[in-house]
Amino acid sequence: MPRSIPTGSRIRERRLALGRKQTAVAGTVGISPSYLNLIEHNRRAIGGSLLSRLATALETDRAALAEDGDEALIEELRAAAGAQQNNEAEFDDAPDLARRFPHWAGLIAAQARALAAQARTIEALSDRLSHDPTLADAMHELLSTVSVVRSTASILAQTPEIDANWLGRFHANLDADSRRLADGAEAVVGLFDRQAARGADRMLPSETVSRFLDDAGHRFDVLERDGVAAVPDLVGGLTGEDARVLATEILTGDAEDASRLPRALVEAADGPDDLIAAAGGDLALVLRRMGVVDPGRGLVICDAAGALLRRKPVAGFPLPVMGAGCPLWPVYTALGQPGRPLTVVVETPDGADWRVHAIAQAVAVAGFGAAPVIRATMLLTRTQSGGAGAPVGPGCRVCPRIECPARREPSVLSTRPDMLDMVDLTGDTLPRS
Amino acid sequence: MIDIPSADAPVDAPRGRVLLIEDEPNIATAIGFLLQREGWRVSTHSDGRTALDAVVRHAPDVIVLDVMLPGQSGFEVLGGLRAGQNGTRADLPVLMLTAKGQTKDRDRAEALGVSRFMTKPFSNRELIEAVRDLARTAPG
Incomplete structure (x- = not known):
């Protein structure tokens, strides 16, 4: 084919030669017939994967359709030649190469990209060598x-x-x-x-503490027995001063909670309501104690910004390790109505139902006229409601509810329908006790 | 100041004076020994801050200057020297020593007007020849 025929015209020619309708071809490659019409009349630029898909749909190769081979590929070939500081005049047949040997040309382009990526890596490493003050000193x-x-x-x-x-x-x-x-x-x-060994060092203090708490199931018998005195020994093994400070704060709180609402009482209670009197009306204390003492319950505490301060996952209700949770969680609803105790049933994407108790209340009151520090607490308990639960998720990134109006960011599952199927399957096979 | 016992040097035909500005005593000892043996009169100084005063006091023909010095870096000493601070001779030949063979150190030294740049570890012969060359090509 002479080079002067534009790509769109070639596509049209090829389609008509095959006796295919615009509608059919457009449907195959996932564009509208009117868009294909614009392409065929050379009123829309075409390249990249769409050109490849069209080539496949029209049972030909993309080089045969492209007016001048693949412009992007040719550009890459020229750049590859330029990067090696070759005489450009000797490489002005790049379009020929791309058209006649598209696979070899693609290989050259891919290798040039890999070389460039390696150069960037080397640069970053040597930069690190010269800017790491400890290493430089040593x-x-x-x-x-x-x-x-x-x-x-x-x-x-x-x-x-x-x-x-x-x-x-x-x-x-x-x-x-x-x-x-x-x-x-x-x-x-x-x-x-x-x-x-910096794998551990790269963790934020909050991650280190989360992992530490999760490993212990958020339950420390020694705190129940010895109270605050047991804290220094517990946090001593943590890496990083910030992590130890954070863990000390959390465990001191746990120890104080334990002395205010002893474990025996908590274990004897059927639900949070049974403990309100013993806790002196401190509903958040009740939820924290039930969450920490009972391995079958989950606990989430967040601040007024929605940041998760405590997340004790429970089997079947995964909590995100990083970032905020699902905006539909009752813990956030509670934040909007401080002081009002909530109890609702929610349903996770796998179809499991959860009884949720939540309360937002002030943890520190500076005085009249001063803004209180509000924290919201939510206790998760497995239940059965027969599909009456309000839908919630584990956090947008790993939530398969693609159409959720509260979605804040795409799910990593959304582009992988195979995983979505897996999630549904898991839901069907989970025990619903 | 590091005390260097006199080596078996041809004292009657001294090549000239070298001021060695280096805070690492064992390097100063080794370099001092080598240069003395080659017939140089060697003085040492270990503090960057007072280095220019030492240059005035010892009036050397060649300066061997380490980059890492307490108080003031060798770069600053070199800059002050080339600016004629404290009444020093601005065109004194300076051989700079550094353990960081990085281009940016070399570039910086060259921008400041270093006469010669050498990275550690160097061979004794290299050092001796460098000092000899610098003295030969020195102005005045």
Whole structure:
């Protein structure tokens, strides 16, 4: 085909040759017939995956349809040639290459992209090397010491007639510097070891504490028995001062809760209502205690910004590790009506029903005229309602309720229908006790 | 100041004076020994802040300057020297030593007018030859 025929006309020609209707072809590639019509009359630019899909639908290859091969591919080929600082004139047949050997051309373009990506990685790594102050210091120390050892050792090796005074001095220096060298090498190795183990260091203090609490099921017998005195030992093993401070605050609160509402009472209660009197009317205390003591219940506490301060997951009601929860959770409803105790039934996407108790109340009152600090608490208990539960999710990112009007961000499940099926399947097979 | 016992140097034919500005005593000792043996009169100084005063006091023919110094970095000392601060000779040949062989250190030293730049670890021969070259090409 001569090069002067535009892509749209080629598509039209090919379609008519096959005797296919615009409507049928448009449907196959997922565009409207009117859009295909615009393309065929060269009034819309076409390239990328749509051109590939059209080529497939029209049983030909994209190079045969493209007016000048694939413009994007040609551009990449030119860039690849340019990156190697080749004489551009020798590479002006890039369109020919792309048209005649589209797969080879694609390979060249892909390799050029990979090279560019590697160059960026190398740049980032070397940047890190030069900007990591600890590493730079350790290397500097190491090189300085190597330098002395090298100079001193060469002096000793090359000066057989050296006088005893100098000899003693250089030997002493060599001894000291070789020790320093060993220490320095150890320090550098230690640094790399720490960087390798940085998986844990990269966690935010809140993540470290979350993981710590989850590992213990949020339940610490020693707090029930010994109270606040047990806290320092419990948090001692945590990495990072900030994480220890945060964990201390949470566990101190738990210990104080435990002394105000002993476990025996909590375990004897059927539901939160049974404990209100014992808790002196502090409804949030009741929910916190039931949530912490009973492994079969989940607990969520958030602040007035909706940030999750405490999340104790319970089997069947996963809570997001990072970020906010589902905007439909009653804990957020409670925030809108501070002081009003709520109890509702919700349904998770797998069809399981949950009885939710929630309350928002002030945790600290500074005085008249001062804004109170409000926190909302929600207790999750498995129940059965026969489909009467209000729909909620585990948080948008992992929620399969694609059409939810409260959705804040796309679900990672939405583009993967296979996973969506899996979620439904799980729901059908879950026990509903 | 580091005390360097006199080496077996040809004292009657001194090549000239070298001021070694380096805070690492063992490096200063080794470099001092090497240069003395080659016939240089070597003085050492270990503080960046008072380095320019030391330059005035010792009136060296060549300066060997470490980048990492307490008080003031070798870059600042070099900058002050080239600006003629404290009445120093602005055109004194300076051999700069650094353990950081990074281009930006070298660029910075060159921008400040360094005569020669050497990264640690260096060989003794390299250092001796560098100082000799600098003294030979020095103005005046």
